[in-house]
Amino acid sequence: MEAPSFSSFEFSSDRPLQEQLQSQLTQWICEGRLPPGTRLPSSRHLSTELGISRNTVTIVLEQLKSEGFLESVQGKGVYVSADLPRDISGPSAIRWDAKGALPELSDFGRDLNKTPLMEHGEILPFTPGIPDINSFPQKAWLQIQRTHQSRVSLLGYNGNQGYGPLRESLAEYLTLSRGVRCKADQIIITQGAQQAISLCAQLLLNEGDSVLVENPGYMGARKAFLARRAKLISCPMGEHGVDLTALQRRLNIASCHPKLMYITPTHQYPLGGILPASQRLKLLDWAAANNIWLIEDDYDSEFHYFHKPIAALQGMAEQTPVIYMGSFSKTLFPALRLGYLVVPEALVKVFVKAKSYMGGESPMLTQAVVADFISEGHFVRHLRRMRLLYQEKWLHLNHLLGTQLPQHVKPIAQSAGMHLAVEIPDVDDLALKQDFQKQGYGSSALSSYFNDKPTKTGLVLGFANTTKDQREEGISSLKGLLKRPY
Numbered sequence: 001m002e003a004p005s006f007s008s009f010e011f012s013s014d015r016p017l018q019e020q021l022q023s024q025l026t027q028w029i030c031e032g033r034l035p036p037g038t039r040l041p042s043s044r045h046l047s048t049e050l051g052i053s054r055n056t057v058t059i060v061l062e063q064l065k066s067e068g069f070l071e072s073v074q075g076k077g078v079y080v081s082a083d084l085p086r087d088i089s090g091p092s093a094i095r096w097d098a099k100g101a102l103p104e105l106s107d108f109g110r111d112l113n114k115t116p117l118m119e120h121g122e123i124l125p126f127t128p129g130i131p132d133i134n135s136f137p138q139k140a141w142l143q144i145q146r147t148h149q150s151r152v153s154l155l156g157y158n159g160n161q162g163y164g165p166l167r168e169s170l171a172e173y174l175t176l177s178r179g180v181r182c183k184a185d186q187i188i189i190t191q192g193a194q195q196a197i198s199l200c201a202q203l204l205l206n207e208g209d210s211v212l213v214e215n216p217g218y219m220g221a222r223k224a225f226l227a228r229r230a231k232l233i234s235c236p237m238g239e240h241g242v243d244l245t246a247l248q249r250r251l252n253i254a255s256c257h258p259k260l261m262y263i264t265p266t267h268q269y270p271l272g273g274i275l276p277a278s279q280r281l282k283l284l285d286w287a288a289a290n291n292i293w294l295i296e297d298d299y300d301s302e303f304h305y306f307h308k309p310i311a312a313l314q315g316m317a318e319q320t321p322v323i324y325m326g327s328f329s330k331t332l333f334p335a336l337r338l339g340y341l342v343v344p345e346a347l348v349k350v351f352v353k354a355k356s357y358m359g360g361e362s363p364m365l366t367q368a369v370v371a372d373f374i375s376e377g378h379f380v381r382h383l384r385r386m387r388l389l390y391q392e393k394w395l396h397l398n399h400l401l402g403t404q405l406p407q408h409v410k411p412i413a414q415s416a417g418m419h420l421a422v423e424i425p426d427v428d429d430l431a432l433k434q435d436f437q438k439q440g441y442g443s444s445a446l447s448s449y450f451n452d453k454p455t456k457t458g459l460v461l462g463f464a465n466t467t468k469d470q471r472e473e474g475i476s477s478l479k480g481l482l483k484r485p486y
């Protein structure tokens, strides 16, 4: 069969001719306008017909031959490959753009498809979870980065557990500053605390297992447990965090045996409670006696403003059933995507194996920079500076709320962290958050942190990433908004 005329091919000046010719020829073949077995004109003829150089035509024909769309037949010319499917565009063929024609997702994929996409929106003043990025010591960071970026040994696949010197630096820091009992061998570097939580969910839970979660609590953890098709059980919360007595009562009534408990004992997320030492010890005892894993998320405990950071639960006793995790997202910056797990020695191998196919290595260059950033003292210096800076911001925000909005807003004020949860009783806090956002401020609705029916409404205000002016203008905007009914 002879090819039709190619005179309808169109070429524009904004893309290479070669690319345009190749895509139009491929399209004609896939659409069946050049069926298998069609003989193409010679390259000289095509070049004249299309008004482009013969060299360009030859390169494209050779490329399509190497991809299997065309074939040369000795002494006869170039043909559309005979073994291409004949009715590639026929009515019975799969149309990938046709609704419902795709192969099925997994059960998990289908469930997930029904939930809204949780994306980090634009970073605005008061967006929770964002450190003061402008105060990051870029110069020291870049200097260290320069010393590592030409190291060939950091360019390959090299260790799913994480960069050795980083694990050594971290082990020392966690032991001295967070009271964690660990050796470098027990640390696994992850892609943020979120991957650490997902690894725990994958390795510790079977479908249908019960998991205790704080309520309100961290949504990312809930999602990771639900992805394992676990059953979430809300922990009753007291002023300082989990209320163990009420929890035990609830479990007895439900005659339910949880497999795992996810907890933020040193700074409850998002309310800010600090679980007293007596309760933390009780919790450890209770978990050990009942064979329950405790997943301790120590996401921002470096920032306590009027006393030393509270020591981690993990280090309070020998042989605890605790898996400890932390993140550099708050102490350095979120885009690093570096977090860490401290697991009992017996579990290291299985965690490393699981990590090897859940993303593999964390970026080596970044790990090497963080390792030196810690060992050269920049990390501790940066934390000290941020602690003072955030303390000032925390005091200022509390002062503004107390003077500007005394009747409306009740800060759930623990002197810690990078955000402040404020209770604004009986409001549609989702609508309030949206209106606040329209005025240029990020925040989260307190009700959105609840696992079931919210018992508190209000806003979670991230203050670390605000300037003095933004705090003043933001609280004044909030005051204006709260004149409306919500």
Ligand SMILES: Cc1ncc(COP(=O)(O)O)c(C=O)c1O
Binding pocket: 129, 191, 192, 193, 194, 195, 218, 220, 264, 269, 297, 299, 326, 327, 328, 329, 334, 338, 339
């Ligand atoms: C309580 C809590 N845990 C874990 C994370 C996840 O941190 P990462 O950025 O390291 O994944 C966050 C993030 O905001 C958080 O608030």
